[in-house]
Amino acid sequence: MSRWSQNLTLILLGGAVVWISAFTTSYLNYVKAGFQPFLIAAGVIVAALGVLGLVRRPAAHEHAPRVAWLMTLPVFAIVLIAPPALGSFAASRSQRPPEPPANAEYDPISAAGGPADMKIAEFLARAFGDKKKSLTGKSVRLTGFVTPSKKKGQWYVTRMSIACCAADGYALQVAVLGAPAPKADSWVEVTGTWVPPKWKKLPSGMVFAEIAAAHVQPIKPPSEPYE
Known part of the structure; x- marks a missing residue:
C-alpha cells in the first residue's frame, strides 16, 4: 500500500x-x-x-x-x-444471572400521575433485592426492545447494559406476561405491574423478573439505546 x-x-x-x-x-x-x-x-x-x-x-x-x-x-x-445497536441476537447470547445489591435502600414508588417510568436495571434490582417489595401493586413503565422467549406465553422487554462499549454489553431482561409478542427487535413501552415470584430464596442460574402487561406501546428506537 x-x-x-x-x-x-x-x-x-x-x-x-x-x-x-x-x-x-x-x-x-x-x-x-x-x-x-x-x-x-x-x-x-x-x-x-x-x-x-x-x-x-x-x-x-x-x-x-x-x-x-x-x-x-x-x-x-x-x-x-x-x-445498529446490539439487539435480540446479542441479548439471547449475553444473559447474566441476577445479582441483587446487598443492603440496598429504595425510595417509595409514587402512584400519583400514572405509571412510574423505570429503567429495567432498577426494576430488576427492586424485584430481586428489595426486602420491602416496593414494586408490589405499583404500575410501572419499562422501555426496551423485544426479545423472543422459548417459553410459551411470554417474551422479554430488553435493554443492553454496557460499561464502556458494545463489546462488553449484556442483557437486562424482564419477562412480559399477558400480551402478544411484538416483532423481535422492535422498541416498546410496557406498562404493567410486577409479578412477585413464588420462591422465597433466589435460585441459582438464570431467572427472570416478570411483569403483567396492561399496555404495550410501540415506539421509535431511542437515540441512546443502552442503560
Whole structure:
C-alpha cells in the first residue's frame, strides 16, 4: 500500500469518526455518551496525521494504484451503513444471572400521575433485592426492545447494559406476561405491574423478573439505546 493511499485512508477514517461522534448520535450504538469527547479528539488526531503525511510527502512524488481507492470503502460504510445497536441476537447470547445489591435502600414508588417510568436495571434490582417489595401493586413503565422467549406465553422487554462499549454489553431482561409478542427487535413501552415470584430464596442460574402487561406501546428506537 502506497504512502499516498495510507494517508488518504487516515484522513477519511479520522473524518468519519469525527462526523459520527460530533454530528450524529450513531456513536451511541458502540460506546457510552461520556466517550464522545475522546472519539472526537481521536478522529481529529488521525485525520491530522493523514494531512501531515501528505504535506510532508506530496502525492505528486508517488503514484497511487487505482486499487488503493478500495481502502476507502470501509470508511464510507461507517458513515453510510452504520451497524445498529446490539439487539435480540446479542441479548439471547449475553444473559447474566441476577445479582441483587446487598443492603440496598429504595425510595417509595409514587402512584400519583400514572405509571412510574423505570429503567429495567432498577426494576430488576427492586424485584430481586428489595426486602420491602416496593414494586408490589405499583404500575410501572419499562422501555426496551423485544426479545423472543422459548417459553410459551411470554417474551422479554430488553435493554443492553454496557460499561464502556458494545463489546462488553449484556442483557437486562424482564419477562412480559399477558400480551402478544411484538416483532423481535422492535422498541416498546410496557406498562404493567410486577409479578412477585413464588420462591422465597433466589435460585441459582438464570431467572427472570416478570411483569403483567396492561399496555404495550410501540415506539421509535431511542437515540441512546443502552442503560
